[in-house]
Amino acid sequence: MKASRVLGKIININKDLYTVMVNDSVFPCYVRGKLRGVKLTVGDDVIISSDTLTIEEVKPRKNSLVRPLISNIxxxxxxxxxxIPEFSTYLLDKFLVLSYINNIEPVIIVTKLDICDKLEKREVIRCLKYYKKQGYKVFIxxxxxxxxxxMRGCVVALAGQTGAGKSTFLxxxxxxxxxxxxxxSTHLGRGKHTTRMVSLIPIKDALVADTPGFSSLEIDATNEEIRNAFVEFGFKCxxxxCTHVKDDGCFVIERVKKGVILRSRYENYLKLIKER
Ligand SMILES: Nc1nc2c(ncn2[C@@H]2O[C@H](COP(=O)(O)OP(=O)(O)O)[C@@H](O)[C@H]2O)c(=O)[nH]1
Ligand SMILES: [Mg+2]
Ligand SMILES: [Zn+2]
Structure with a gap:
């Protein structure tokens, strides 16, 4: 007899209709019974009944972002x-902290290098080399x-300002x-909102979320977690x-002064712990 309970992943939610992907097929499903009232998100791994097309069970999440609402990235x-939008190490560091806190591997993808002037380009590349040295993956x-x-075999979420080039890249x-x-739009370097609904798109053998541009993302973390996210600060101070705020023999501050730690990294760290 064919098993009717199968494992799938929610790739789209539209009102009370859930699109669940099982292997290469998609099933339109509803929620009934005890799962009513449970907030399901795109990315959730669920057990569905392929007979009744209902979601019967949701698996524990490995992570979950609130804005955009998506899980298991x-x-x-x-x-x-x-x-345009201008290169922002602050935004970059904020997203790196966000991925650290949520246990998501970050991959940095740089756009619009082709329209940078020589000086800009040199500065950006110098900066990116630093990130590579810290162990981050950086691609153009x-x-x-x-x-x-x-991307292969992964659930990938795209973060970045509107106009950064996410859709173009996909x-x-x-x-x-x-x-x-x-x-x-040239105003404040922000673009128009062109991407709205969050859903997972099967691309090759990956699932990709083309998310709305978000730059005002809030980080739900303690100062200590934020400090730990700055991987190169992680040696005995x-x-x-030490929170690396006071200049009283702090090794991190010393290294910033010597140019070993990128100044913008340190400044962004201070900004992130003050922001809360
Ligand atoms: N010159 C240049 N333009 C780009 C690049 N990537 C995206 N764009 C342009 O930037 C604009 C915004 O891109 P879009 O993909 O809509 O950004 P999204 O809001 O992040 O999805 C579009 O006009 C793209 O053609 C790039 O690498 N170089
Ligand atoms: Mg877009
Ligand atoms: Zn310190």
């Missing part, structure tokens, strides 16, 4: 523009082949997608509890 692709958006390899990954891309 393997990799956060941080799409960062280097020119034209490195399609390498990025595809990075269209390059899969030419049949034809996602709408927006022109960038004068005191093990």
């Amino acid at each position: 393997d990799k956060l692709f941080i799409v960062i523009s280097t020119h 958006n034209k490195d399609i082949r390498k990025i595809k390899r990075e 269209n390059r990954i899969d030419k049949s997608l034809n996602l709408k891309t927006g022109e960038v 004068k005191y093990s509890t």
